[in-house]
Amino acid sequence: MFKTIGVFGKYQDTSVEKPVKLLTAHLEAKGINVKLGHTTAEEITRDLPQEIMHESLTSDIDLAIVIGGDGTLLHVARRMAEKNVPVAGINLGTLGFLTDIPQSDMLSEIDQIIEGNYQLENRIMLQVKVVRNGQVMYEDNALNDIVIGRYALEKLIKWQVQVNGQFVTSARSDGVILATPTGSTAYALSAGGAIVHPGTDVISMVPVSPHTLSNRPITLPANSKVELSIHNKTPNCAHVSTDGLIGYNLIGDELVEITRSPYSVKLVHTENYNYFAMLRAKLGWGSER
Template identity: 40%
Template sequence: MTNAFQQASADCAPPPRTIALVGKYHSPEIAESIRLLARYLHERGITVLIEEETAGNVVSHLALGSWASGNFPWLGAHSDLAIVVGGDGTMLNAARQLARYRVPLVGVNQGRLGFMTDIARTEMLACMDDLLDGSFTPETRMLLDAEVSREGRSIVCNLALNDVVVDKGAIGRMIEFELFINGEFIYHLRSDGLIVATSTGSTAYALSANGPILHPGVSAIALVPLCPHALTNRPILVGDRAEIEIRIVHATDSRAHFDGQVTADLKNADTVRIRRSEYSITLLHPPAYSYFAMLRQKLHWSERPKEH
């Protein structure tokens, strides 16, 4: 389903008429932000919808009134865009849930790093004027489709915006797996696991494993080994149309993780197949947004040179 706000070009996008609010659960600070946003948007003539778990766990005790609430499919069918209040984890969950409905996402950061939630809480309401005036810039982010197969039968299917990770699980032993790309055998590896990351996920788990940072405009998938036994196994970048297959050769407690939020147990001979999803996510950034400025801030890179 494609809504009118998503279909229009960035230069002539009409102001959104219906906005969904999604927040991290059990947080008084986020509850207050949801309350402020809901009232502000309502006063601007916007129809406000609230994700049902957000409404049940965050909003109900704040006397917000009878705001309409529903699950993610319902929000996807009725919203022009969604504002996600929280950290990157909240954004990842909302992105996977709403991707098939092509609802653009705006992030208000109340987490720790906030690589995808780029509006500070202190600037939240001021930024809403730019959002409603159509001044935000859209940016498309790819997702991954992942499927776990056992004895020729699909047992798990999931989406990932950041990454799909196959690892050794709770037991401190390396796993053995074979990697194939587009059906071609690449290597047999003993390691703690493998991260398959999008450009969005390149600044997440993959970054801590010495993977490369990929600009969102780069259409590539990063394959980053976790503590490989052979030190010559280095991160590899492949095109975004590559089909990646991981075959478990030997493992005691291996698992597949999707965005670090959904987990599937793996057994010997299981196969994890990963490819670019047909769905993508549109993030809407405020006018002053800069990807590299965000990296400087979040990763504590050197300060910008002084202008003379």
Template identity: 40%
Template sequence: MAEFKRIGLVGRPGSDRSLYTLQRLIQYLQSRGIDIILDDDIAKSLGEAQLPSADGETLGKTCDLVIVVGGDGSLLGAARSLAKYNVPLLGVNRGRLGFLTDITPEDIEDKVAEVLAGKYLMESRFLLDTSVVRQGKVIGGGDALNDVVIHPGRFIRMIEFELYIDGQFVYSQRSDGLIVSTPTGSTAYALSGGGPIMHPKLDAIVIVPMNPHTLSSRPIVVDGNSEIRINVGEHNRAYPHVTCDGQNHVVTNPGDEIHIHKKPHKLHLIHPLNHNFYETCRTKLGWGSRLGE
């Protein structure tokens, strides 16, 4: 097990709950003699001048572990910027669902103590790399831990496109768009769109149509190493948007190509020893407990 001597702290600067939890975390880590580096935005929000602060690149290069305090969105943002540095992330939940940030604020000291003692589970999650190509040139793109979504933007209007997987034509479609999701994102927007729940260990990608104009269109699960290409229809009246994890936005033109594939760097996510994916699903999604309970 890795030994964590220098820990970076990331969170939601505008959240009082996150900042309070970060202050508790700082006090605890200092009592353990751990070197702490704050994210620049967090340092400003806390008014903390005694501890060193740094940008995401420096955190990724110098820290043994980064603890993210916030919701799943905070961890998604940290994952996109830090995965390439192979620094593991640990999430403390100060959001709503908390599929990725699975330590509760009440358990911070106990659970972080276990992690520092080497008692934890390490899990690898892959991200998606997206690029939009116009007349042979890349005009934009982004990374996604959850999903890449092609949608009509502000206007409620069907879009037309063609789907290719590993160079093979799959179908043309008229719909509100398409969700291309990792196993991590299968419990997010893809689930709302009727996609399957995939275990995080699966090396697979799910493609979920959004309100397709045919009853025969269903989600497709493909190999995680697949090369996915979406050709935006030449006769679209809408200009489809490409969104990665709800953040990076690229507006396409008719005739553009959207290329999606797995990134080479994986996110290393740390969980407490008692982490159980199915228990998380039961708790967060309201699944039934054991009979008689």
């Protein structure tokens, strides 16, 4: 039974006011304590009596419900993972690979979850560390992907990669993506990577616009240690981003280490959730004949 639920509106967007207030009132009528997440715009929260939950306060809720798109869910889920709090997503966006509950069915499907009729799915995360002279300069976790991308438009990145201490390849490209199965339908997909079922424990490495056609995506075991170095040796030659957010600018003398994160995201789906049906709907695949 979920006694305290955090409701997170689409990041600082007042357009979600109606569904946020509707869901909040619906949950309170069932005797559930509701806290509003830090992503929700102040214009929405100021006339609601519920406690506002600061970004660091996640351990006192049993479930997080995100009303918005995949971007907001990514932001919230990364923080919930550290406290082992499950996350459900209500889709107000367009694609919605992660926010799978349609707004039109919001109350009925949330009721199903509250009554215990749901699936709990574990999604692996990645951890990135940027190391210089043995010192960790930057560290973060990602649900979708870690991207090493070029900082200046006019220069390709010169990089090489080792997996578990074994040299794999060197290349020049716009960047390289290390993606989880969750992230295989994000940036990695547009860069030519394969769609990977979220039930598999793998890491996809996808070069972005490589200078030679022989550099292809490769799938690695999730317990791999990927070490990537940049050879440009100029300030701000490249950057490291986690789930689309630039986290650290590289100067060329760092080692970027990517491993499986100790955390995982628990996604809550209703019992009628079907991954392949979701793919067909989002990607326009053909229906069964």
